[in-house]
Amino acid sequence: MKKRDTRQRRAIRQVFLDAARPLTPEEVLERGQGEVPSLGLATVYRNVKILTEEGWLTEVALPQDGMRYELASRPHHHHFVCRTCDQAFDIHQCPPSVEEIAPAGFRVDDHEVILYGSCPACA
């Protein structure tokens, strides 16, 4: 199926290019409406799904509220979740030897580290 280059899809892509952290569909909607006011939530969901299938976005599975998405091209990093404002922040370091805690017999091919606490604005 051929993909069309619509105003909405362009706006949604731009939102992710401008984002410094993983975004929820709701956040994508708000930001995208700055560019295309008529943008609907269903369109955000549909496009985020398509962009993820295309490998342009990746799902960030943070427990707090729902799935978040970010550019697939970003280098390896982890996340900090603020329990006060519920925002997710990137952490650009990775603890050494994280994957070595797996017991023998388990083959590890990826890992996620999530820190919880208060961000600078909420602390």
Next chain:
Amino acid sequence: MKKRDTRQRRAIRQVFLDAARPLTPEEVLERGQGEVPSLGLATVYRNVKILTEEGWLTEVALPQDGMRYELASRPHHHHFVCRTCDQAFDIHQCPPSVEEIAPAGFRVDDHEVILYGSCPACA
């Protein structure tokens, strides 16, 4: 508010005492109905919330599907999620200095490490 010791609450507590891994509300319902067939899902949600507030249970935030719960008294550990059978396993080690990767200005009060891969049975 004083807490009563009902059949339902006792059954739910027993489910967690018998569990070897974090459980979803749905799993608690199924297991609890073995003891109290009339048990309702709303009661599970209410009690799981109360037991968490009391500090008897802790929320386990595995991205897969929804929140899971386990005994708070279990020693600190992390989780391995098998991408083949979707089962979660406990890892009884914790990588050193995980929380030190947080940037300045962030106050960390908890962390979670999730490894993904294949468990011994699926490898």
Next chain:
DNA sequence: ATATGTGCAAACTCTTTGCATGGAG
């Protein structure tokens, strides 16, 4: 006896889907 706990169903929230219209190619 009294007030909390329960079960049911309705309300809510988040996400997906059906359908008629809009707009890219």
Next chain:
DNA sequence: CTCCATGCAAAGAGTTTGCACATAT
């Protein structure tokens, strides 16, 4: 001119809440 994409509204899935009745204390 064709069809895919969009917006709306309704439908689903998961969780919470209101209410009348049950029951622990």
